[in-house]
Amino acid sequence: MSELRLIAEHFARLGADRPDVRLGVGDDCALLQVAAGCELAVSIDTLVSGVHFLSDSDPEGLGHKALAVGLSDLAAMGAEPAWATLALTLPAADDGWISAFARGFAALASAHRVALVGGDLTQGPLSMTVQVHGLVPAGQGIRRSGARPGDLVCVSGTLGDAGLALTLLQEGAPVAADLRERLERPTPRVALGLALRGLATAMIDLSDGLAADLGHILAASGLGAEVELARLPLSPALARQVAECEAWGLPVASGDDYELCFTVPPARARALAVAARRACCPVAVIGRVRSLSGLVFTRPDGTPWQPQRLGYDHFPAAAE
Amino acid sequence: MSELRLIAEHFARLGADRPDVRLGVGDDCALLQVAAGCELAVSIDTLVSGVHFLSDSDPEGLGHKALAVGLSDLAAMGAEPAWATLALTLPAADDGWISAFARGFAALASAHRVALVGGDLTQGPLSMTVQVHGLVPAGQGIRRSGARPGDLVCVSGTLGDAGLALTLLQEGAPVAADLRERLERPTPRVALGLALRGLATAMIDLSDGLAADLGHILAASGLGAEVELARLPLSPALARQVAECEAWGLPVASGDDYELCFTVPPARARALAVAARRACCPVAVIGRVRSLSGLVFTRPDGTPWQPQRLGYDHFPAAAE
Numbered sequence A, B: 001m002s003e004l005r006l007i008a009e010h011f012a013r014l015g016a017d018r019p020d021v022r023l024g025v026g027d028d029c030a031l032l033q034v035a036a037g038c039e040l041a042v043s044i045d046t047l048v049s050g051v052h053f054l055s056d057s058d059p060e061g062l063g064h065k066a067l068a069v070g071l072s073d074l075a076a077m078g079a080e081p082a083w084a085t086l087a088l089t090l091p092a093a094d095d096g097w098i099s100a101f102a103r104g105f106a107a108l109a110s111a112h113r114v115a116l117v118g119g120d121l122t123q124g125p126l127s128m129t130v131q132v133h134g135l136v137p138a139g140q141g142i143r144r145s146g147a148r149p150g151d152l153v154c155v156s157g158t159l160g161d162a163g164l165a166l167t168l169l170q171e172g173a174p175v176a177a178d179l180r181e182r183l184e185r186p187t188p189r190v191a192l193g194l195a196l197r198g199l200a201t202a203m204i205d206l207s208d209g210l211a212a213d214l215g216h217i218l219a220a221s222g223l224g225a226e227v228e229l230a231r232l233p234l235s236p237a238l239a240r241q242v243a244e245c246e247a248w249g250l251p252v253a254s255g256d257d258y259e260l261c262f263t264v265p266p267a268r269a270r271a272l273a274v275a276a277r278r279a280c281c282p283v284a285v286i287g288r289v290r291s292l293s294g295l296v297f298t299r300p301d302g303t304p305w306q307p308q309r310l311g312y313d314h315f316p317a318a319a320e
Helices: A002-011 A059-077 A095-111 A161-171 A177-184 A190-195 A210-221 A236-245 A249-253 A266-278 B002-011 B059-077 B095-111 B161-171 B177-184 B190-195 B210-221 B236-245 B249-253 B266-278
Strands: A021-023 A030-032 A038-048 A080-090 A115-123 A127-137 A152-156 A202-205 A224-228 A260-264 A283-290 A294-298 B021-023 B030-032 B038-048 B080-090 B115-123 B127-137 B152-156 B202-205 B224-228 B260-264 B283-290 B294-298
Touching: A030 A080, A030 A115, A038 A059, A038 B080, A038 B115, A038 B127, A059 A080, A059 A095, A059 A127, A059 A177, A059 A190, A059 A202, A059 A260, A080 A095, A080 A190, A080 B038, A080 B127, A095 A115, A115 B038, A127 B038, A127 B080, A127 B127, A152 A266, A161 A177, A161 A236, A161 A249, A190 A266, A202 A210, A210 A224, A210 A249, A210 A260, A210 A294, A236 A249, A260 A266, A266 A283, B030 B080, B030 B115, B038 B059, B059 B080, B059 B095, B059 B127, B059 B177, B059 B190, B059 B202, B059 B260, B080 B095, B080 B190, B095 B115, B152 B266, B161 B177, B161 B236, B161 B249, B190 B266, B202 B210, B210 B224, B210 B249, B210 B260, B210 B294, B236 B249, B260 B266, B266 B283
Parallel strands: A080 A115, A224 A294, B080 B115, B224 B294
Antiparallel strands: A021 A030, A030 B038, A038 A127, A038 B030, A080 A127, A152 A260, A152 A283, A202 A260, A224 A283, B021 B030, B038 B127, B080 B127, B152 B260, B152 B283, B202 B260, B224 B283
């Protein structure tokens, strides 16, 4: 009873205005109508306390981030967000915590017209799993495997800010508010993802870091790439850090940026500029896809550079 | 890398033969095609170690149960299973554990032609979240709200076996293998759920116990019901327990049965018998829906009986 009431109180009104939700929270299943001619895009992600966030993290930020991670996956597919489900595991029924979490989740959901259509509230160690559901015209989903030799390698926004914020927090150093926001309230690049339909040949979102995630595009496409470090888009804070201690590892191999990384044929460079402007999202060309396998980074002076680690790995021991 | 490989190794081949999976595990999203004229039914559920199962539970059984719980929700909607996603959180990358879990999950998935289309493997306290996706002809989903006064109240299978098995396990008493199976490898009544389309006026699956779950149907339908305890379908083990100590709480208020509870107009009783036979699933009529609100149980001697608790509640403190 109580768990149903908690869910109902905090979440049920979310996005109730979508006519494609035939039946929302409160039955054995939600019933949803996928628009004719569209494919359904789905992605599921878990955030665990002590692994993905600190146990005393601001719950409103967690509500935002739990959904943002999924919306970023939809963006990377060129899919339009539609619905979400939420499985929330909590040590205790803390109404204040749940309210704040719901506020963060709801604000981002409303901004993208996402309806919450199902949930499960469970007692246990703090974690949250969100599945997002989006729509994409059949055949137009942007996969990782479509890159071609000569394509421009592009990224949105700036790289490494979340990684720098995390490093500073772990050191107990002061973190500027805007930098901390980049870690705790990432912006999923939904409008840009949609604008890149028919333009990007391959796309991924940067959750594990540029080297690892661009690596996934190259592996799926059976190609390699050269990236010029001097062309990486950096915030002023990151640029200072890189200038002081050549910390290329931050923009190249730290996670949680939730920017888009994608490839575009050079002949479409002008269309890309138009799409980026329309989506109000800065885009930088950072390198080129090439037939030779391997991902090569070059320093501003032209010498090669390699990251010490590729990106975040939950089970490093199992990699050997 | 390693987590992707683990997922790929153990799960990726699951159900790869469904042509409606346009893109499966391994990209930012899966891409799925919902059949024309169908609505999408979705449900998400989490099982947490120490709450829903013991930490040393057989992983193969857990793999079965994690999916069975969701398939039972689809059955309760009259939806045909199609796809599943899995978010698995593990303390360590234990290949033997994952293999056994995958085996249990895969066996049930194959039996129902369910494709695993997405996943997330995370380090943390043991828990598993599964979202199931099913298909139902538009408008034919069987909701909780459609019961009408005079309808027969029906249940599938037998009630209380999982509750008895759990009680015995907690007492350290011996448990017969078939009884223990009822707790650890519940059978989702998928074929019966499909056979009840156009026949059942309301339906729910019994996860929290008959009193609580039939209560949800009655609350959603704005009605009451009378249930005769003598008509509850009981296994021999349960019948002995009830005869010895009038333990009606087991079939009425213990959870995890995953049988279907539904209402059918009395004029359709013969069609119901045909549907049950076609689905190879026993069905019992246990009472009647009535206009008077409230759920009333009567003993074999005609006297009223009330359960001491309604059913399982994750946050009992918050109910006050």
